Amino acid sequence: MRDHPFNPRRAKTLSTLFEQRVLELLPRLRRFAVGLAGHPADGDDLCQMTIERALSRRDQWQEGSRLDSWMYRIMRNIWIDECRARSRRMETFVDEEAGLSVGSDGGQEALVALGDVDRAMAKLPEDQREAVLLVMVEGYSYKEAAAIVDCPVGTLNSRLVRGRDALVALLGGEA
Amino acid sequence: MSISPEELAAYADGELANDALARVAAAIAADPDLLRQVEVHRALKARLSGHFAPILEQPVPDRLKQLLVGTGDVVNGDGKGGVIDFATASARQRARPRLPGWNWGGVAIAASLVAALTFTTMGSRDSTGSYAGAKLAHALETQLVATQPSDAQPRVMLSFRNGVGEFCRAYGSSKASGIACRDAKGWRFEALGGATANSDSEFRMAGSEAEVLAVAQDMASGPALSAEEEAAARASGWTD
Numbered sequence: 257m258r259d260h261p262f263n264p265r266r267a268k269t270l271s272t273l274f275e276q277r278v279l280e281l282l283p284r285l286r287r288f289a290v291g292l293a294g295h296p297a298d299g300d301d302l303c304q305m306t307i308e309r310a311l312s313r314r315d316q317w318q319e320g321s322r323l324d325s326w327m328y329r330i331m332r333n334i335w336i337d338e339c340r341a342r343s344r345r346m347e348t349f350v351d352e353e354a355g356l357s358v359g360s361d362g363g364q365e366a367l368v369a370l371g372d373v374d375r376a377m378a379k380l381p382e383d384q385r386e387a388v389l390l391v392m393v394e395g396y397s398y399k400e401a402a403a404i405v406d407c408p409v410g411t412l413n414s415r416l417v418r419g420r421d422a423l424v425a426l427l428g429g430e431a
Numbered sequence: 432m433s434i435s436p437e438e439l440a441a442y443a444d445g446e447l448a449n450d451a452l453a454r455v456a457a458a459i460a461a462d463p464d465l466l467r468q469v470e471v472h473r474a475l476k477a478r479l480s481g482h483f484a485p486i487l488e489q490p491v492p493d494r495l496k497q498l499l500v501g502t503g504d505v506v507n508g509d510g511k512g513g514v515i516d517f518a519t520a521s522a523r524q525r526a527r528p529r530l531p532g533w534n535w536g537g538v539a540i541a542a543s544l545v546a547a548l549t550f551t552t553m554g555s556r557d558s559t560g561s562y563a564g565a566k567l568a569h570a571l572e573t574q575l576v577a578t579q580p581s582d583a584q585p586r587v588m589l590s591f592r593n594g595v596g597e598f599c600r601a602y603g604s605s606k607a608s609g610i611a612c613r614d615a616k617g618w619r620f621e622a623l624g625g626a627t628a629n630s631d632s633e634f635r636m637a638g639s640e641a642e643v644l645a646v647a648q649d650m651a652s653g654p655a656l657s658a659e660e661e662a663a664a665r666a667s668g669w670t671d
Contacts, residue, residue, distance in 0.1 A: 275499040275500065276499075276588070276644070277581070278499055279496065279499045279500070280576050280577065280581070280588075281581060282491045282495060282496070282499075282577075283486065283487045283488075283489075283491060283577045283578065283658060284487065284577075284578075286486055286489070286491065286495075287483050287484075287486040287487055290483070290486055291483055300492055300494075300495065303495055304494065304495060304498065307495060307498045307499065308498065311498070311499075322581060322582055323581055324580075324581040371482065373478065373479065373482040374482075388479070389479075391444060392475065392476040392479045392480065393479050393480055393483045395480075397446065398441065398444070398446050410437070413437045413440065413441060413446075414437055416440060417436045417437050417440050420440065420472060420475060421436070423475060423479075424471055424475055427475070427478075
């Protein structure tokens with residue numbers, strides 16, 4: 257047996273456990289955030305807001321339940337609120353991207369990272385985009401995805417199909 | 432008997448079971464057009480996964496990490512606090528004499544938790560060592576902290592190098608926790624502890640994991656591996 261005189265370092269480790277687990281989730285959280293927001297910089301802003309809210313509500317997370325689902329739900333709710341509150345700005349944002357993608361000769365660096373998939377995703381309604389992301393990118397089951405966006409499984413299923421069909425049409429038939 | 436697009440999507444995503452699965456599978460077998468639709472669905476899924484996958488490999492911006500490290504540093508607030516920066520904490524620890532029974536006052540609750548734990552480190556006299564079994568070894572060999580499912584069993588908490596340069600990984604599961612280092616023979620146990628998940632109480636769980644991380648701090652010769660370093664280490668077979 258190892259002797260364990262108590263020292264403050266252990267207390268620090270205890271108090272940072274939640275942070276440590278969120279830290280491990282960060283790459284996945286960023287992926288979902290970029291997918292929702294459609295742009296890396298907006299995605300990281302969304303990620304930051306999500307982390308801040310999660311830290312402030314950490315006592316609401318139930319130990320033993322999935323931390324990733326809980327964080328995704330927070331992120332998704334922040335994003336929906338943002339979209340509702342600033343819908344005018346978001347429309348402008350999407351229009352700008354659509355315009356750039358058509359009108360530009362590709363000389364602008366910002367466009368390099370914006371591929372066909374990003375543009376097609378940007379055209380989906382929010383409810384379809386999040387369903388597509390949760391199932392097709394994040395790999396959640398329909399039931400888990402429905403719990404994250406707080407809708408019935410059948411609704412999730414139909415949003416997924418509508419989003420998928422729109423993407424297939426935009427990306428050219430055989431995906 | 433017609434198959435709805437929703438049922439077909441659910442089939443393609445592996446969501447169906449029993450009667451529904453048999454019914455849709457039979458319909459697909461009899462209709463090449465349904466099969467083609469399933470293939471389109473799966474092709475889109477593969478394309479989307481591939482499109483977003485690189486984000487997992489990108490370094491996480493410091494401003495996001497800063498929100499999570501340093502917030503719990505109750506020691507001396509050097510601005511670098513947090514578990515990840517444990518080489519600093521470990522050096523600080525070595526510089527300070529360890530006093531059994533020292534009263535750290537404000538952290539008495541945590542102290543009682545630590546006292547309740549059992550955690551065994553292997554003595555260096557045990558030169559033959561014992562090694563992780565096939566299932567654990569496979570997890571240690573293949574799982575990356577950044578990409579493993581959050582409910583992975585076992586879950587790798589972090590990776591680091593020990594004093595002789597071996598790669599070591601701290602892990603926890605509903606059955607056991609510990610630290611193992613990779614040598615020529617396999618993953619050699621350096622420390623073994625209790626369950627870190629699904630145990631009888633929330634506090635026990637947190638305590639066990641904290642204990643593993645604390646021992647990892649003592650063993651590490653540098654900071655925990657970043658996601659990229661960990662991926663590179665895996666690619667090299669953890670032998671460098």
